Amino acid sequence: MSRKAYSFVRTFRAEPARDLCVDRHYLLCASVGALRLEAQDRVWLLPPARAALIEAGQRIRVSIPQPVTTASVLFDTAFTAPPPAPLTVFDLSPLARALVAECGEWGESDEPLPTYAETLFAALAAVTWRLAEQPSPVVVPVGRSPQLRRVLRLTEQRLGEEVRFEDLAYEVGLAPRSLARRFADETGMTWRAALRRMRVLRAIEELSTGDAPVTRIAFLVGYRSLSAFNAAFRELTGRTPTEYQASFRP
Known part of the structure; x- marks a missing residue:
């Protein structure tokens, strides 16, 4: 059985756009560089200070204009409530960024999360779900x-x-x-x-x-x-x- 939540930390070279759809709620963000996100006839850029919260099953298109290091988190749908909207882009608070960094130690695994880690992921979900109620206006139509x-x-x-x-x-x-x-x-x-x-x-x-x-x-x-x-x-x-x-x- 996979973990209730896990972090996805990885470095990518510049890549063209590709479609992405996952079966978990997805907090998509970068720790270095920027990701470009396209969905719902709009385009966003995700530098380290911003993130996208994507509901499980939502299809998005992601491109990497320049090398980037992701620092994203995926939540099992049974672990958290659905996000406030199918897709929201918002500015990360210092607390949210600190929690994302701290959760980076626990990647995808069949091992259950220790209590401390589960508490961190729950806190991150609570903070980012609240931030997602105030979407960023920096979006371009397609x-x-x-x-x-x-x-x-x-x-x-x-x-x-x-x-x-x-x-x-x-x-x-x-x-x-x-x-x-x-x-x-x-x-x-x-x-x-x-x-x-x-x-x-x-x-x-x-x-x-x-x-x-x-x-x-x-x-x-x-x-x-x-x-x-x-x-x-x-x-x-x-x-x-x-x-x-x-x-x-x-």
Whole structure:
């Protein structure tokens, strides 16, 4: 009989997207680097300060843009209550990160958990289930139609450039007004709002994988003003880029 809960700590090289579905509730997070998660027509990035809580049986798509070390936990469905939602991405508190690290000693095994370990996993579930009630707003839509998916891909490829909405519309064979309506219908936001989220998401990826100066990252993701970058970053995350990067460290 496998354990009621166990930790999954492993280092991966960069990998393309692959589908994943497990029969346990899954706390997916990284201790070094960042994971990219796609589900429910949305995309999230999971640096060390964030996690995804995924209900058993939910299908997700995970990619690894750069080398990453996972520090995830899987819970038997009989060990915990179902998560608050089928899939939630949220910021990890210092307590949650400490519990994830402490649970890292107990991997998958047929041996039962000692009482101390079972108490730790139960505490981690209680803390993260509570955190999952406040999902993170840093999410990017994927889009349903081929045209919108292509526009989003082109936008992501050109984040460091001067991207023009009108040029993208004509590239996919739509009038700007038609593309704007499609954005509203399929994503519930404007292209400009999606662009801002993509830039912040890419900045989080850069912040999580190195020590590049914030100014350099701002220019890399398309901002020509550090103050504008800081304002956009704070609006979505509630913190400055420097504060957010500091949260990655234990």
